[in-house]
Ligand SMILES: Nc1ncnc2c1ncn2[C@@H]1O[C@H](COP(=O)(O)OP(=O)(O)OP(=O)(O)O)[C@@H](O)[C@H]1O
């Protein structure tokens with residue numbers, strides 16, 4: 001059965017939703033957290049991803065990489081990286097095949113990974129978390145992305161998913177996912193789309209701020225407008241605090257905080273904590289142990305001061321709201337509800353601003369603000385997957401940027417335009433458009449973002465792709481060929497060229513009816529018709545990573561994943577050996593004492609000591625998995641005998657009692673003449689009596705033999721053997737005693753057929769039936 005998984009990659013942390021138990025669950029990771037830090041860390045031994053990376057971050061911050069969603073699909077010289085991103089990144093940024101990457105110390109050498117690779121490593125971790133929880137392989141997913149993601153960013157994320165072995169059924173825009181999760185659970189949406197319920201969703205997260213105005217009516221949602229401040233979020237507030245306290249601490253402690261990346265890192269952690277305190281309190285403390293030069297720094301801040309520090313940011317706050325509202329064509333009183341999501345909407349100053357903007361309207365928190373995106377993405381996955389039947393809910397999303405195609409003028413057609421906006425901003429996704437060209441030979445068209453789009457991230461390479469159409473020639477009658485080119489903005493929000501074909505006008509004889517009533521006539525007429533003539537050979541090239549490179553990355557990721565797994569398993573085997581040494585030594589003096597012979601005990605204790613000593617040698621500290629396994633196996637060879645004797649001594653009486661009870665039950669059934677068993681023949685009952693009695697005498701015999709043995713030798717009879725006897729008795733005797741009574745004919749001669757048997761037969765379909773999903 002295919003998996004149904006939705007992923008919200010947050011800049012700080014990510015959430016995973018799965019569909020099961022007739023609903024959607026946000027799952028927990030290996031340390032029982034519902035959010036997993038979006039970090040990948042490299043060490044001399046292995047990679048640490050998610051929680052493990054977070055734990056190691058303080059001591060390994062230069063080799064711990066975050067900002068995955070911010071940098072994937074960008075290039076190193078992108079001006080936004082220098083302007084906004086760099087100050088939040090501790091690793092060294094480098095170019096990897098034209099994309100931005102990080103250079104880290106890994107396995108004892110400097111290695112560079114593109115952000116697509118880093119994101120792939122992270123997605124693979126989320127995949128493992130989901131697979132562990134679902135106890136099945138995970139491949140089908142829906143991944144949420146910021147609505148402002150460009151074509152290149154979307155393609156890069158799909159590449160990362162491929163490298164991680166995932167199959168994204170859709171990249172869904174963050175706020176659209178939230179809207180879907182909102183709409184699909186609402187039973188009271190207006191029937192009439194003209195009368196839709198208009199909801200504004202506001203998401204302020206760690207790095208990003210999004211607004212969407214969405215119209216809901218029964219069974220559908222329509223995104224009316226979106227607006228963003230891509231560089232506005234919790235991390236910017238943290239940074240404002242860092243700058244403030246760096247100044248304060250520098251003066252107070254005579255240090256130079258901003259000169260030390262480690263000091264900045266520590267201060268940032270403390271600043272985030274203070275920021276959260278200030279959401280609930282009017283004043284809060286900050287303490288940074290050993291910020292630098294062994295100085296423990298501390299201070300405090302009032303909420304008003306904090307709001308002053310982020311004053312410049314807050315001034316920008318209304319702009320996306322204004323922009324989205326304007327583009328939606330709605331007025332504030334046409335807005336029915338304002339829903340907040342994202343961690344930073346907990347900040348009072350942000351809430352106040354949103355409320356003030358909407359004229360004091362009550363803000364709504366009906367959604368789980370941390371998990372709404374992941375839930376919505378999971379709904380989207382469920383509705384695209386055959387596994388679940390979800391209530392039909394149509395999602396009409398839009399693209400934020402205008403895409404145009406351009407081409408060289410056709411010599412034979414001087415009046416021809418050379419460009420066309422094919423998908424203007426606000427165009428629906430998905431959407432297909434057929435472009436028509438008149439050409440005398442092969443030609444190419446370019447797709448690119450239309451110029452002068454203020455909302456397009458600065459530094460975005462406008463070029464999206466090039467499409468070459470081959471084999472075009474004039475028609476037989478010497479006219480320009482009419483070429484249709486299929487372009488599609490697909491479900492991921494990515495532009496693709498999907499084929500080119502020739503059409504020609506043909507004249508066909510058709511029967512045409514003219515006139516009415518008396519004058520009605522049938523005439524044969526020549527009618528001009530457009531007819532598809534055949535596909536051209538085409539070649540598409542997008543501004544993206546080559547398949548070959550994606551394959552290389554996939555292979556490399558597979559290797560690194562396997563190595564990480566081996567390192568982890570080795571660690572587990574080492575711990576198992578260590579634990580065995582201490583556990584066994586303790587038990588030998590305790591509960592196992594009567595079960596070990598003196599020589600055995602001596603040998604085992606010696607083995608345990610040797611293993612312990614070895615574990616502390618350089619060799620034992622860092623050995624292979626098989627070395628730990630074989631040491632443990634050798635110890636267990638002696639130890640298991642002892643522990644088995646102990647366990648058998650505990651289990652034997654229980655097994656014997658169960659066997660006795662079974663035999664006695666059959667004896668009584670066969671002997672006491674109950675009406676229930678009256679139909680069973682005497683000879684059969686005899687068989688039962690014999691089997692049960694023989695088994696009982698075998699058991700008592702064995703138990704006597706066992707009682708003559710000391711505890712420190714292997715048992716003559718095991719609980720396993722006793723259990724097998726119990727199965728054997730049950731098998732033989734139940735077959736006889738459970739024989740059904742012959743049916744007596746009733747007077748009318750009708751007997752109710754066995755309904756149960758009929759029902760069972762219906763379920764022979766070998767396909768697992770789709771599960772219904774409850775969503776209310
Ligand atoms: N009580 C709080 N007060 C203030 N800020 C908070 C509070 N709780 C969480 N935050 C902030 O919210 C941010 C995390 O929010 P969220 O989980 O929505 O972000 P994300 O999804 O990881 O990031 P993004 O959406 O930008 O990719 C962090 O900056 C965090 O400090």
Ligand SMILES: [Mg+2]
Pocket residue numbers: 009010011205206342373
């Ligand atoms: Mg988020």
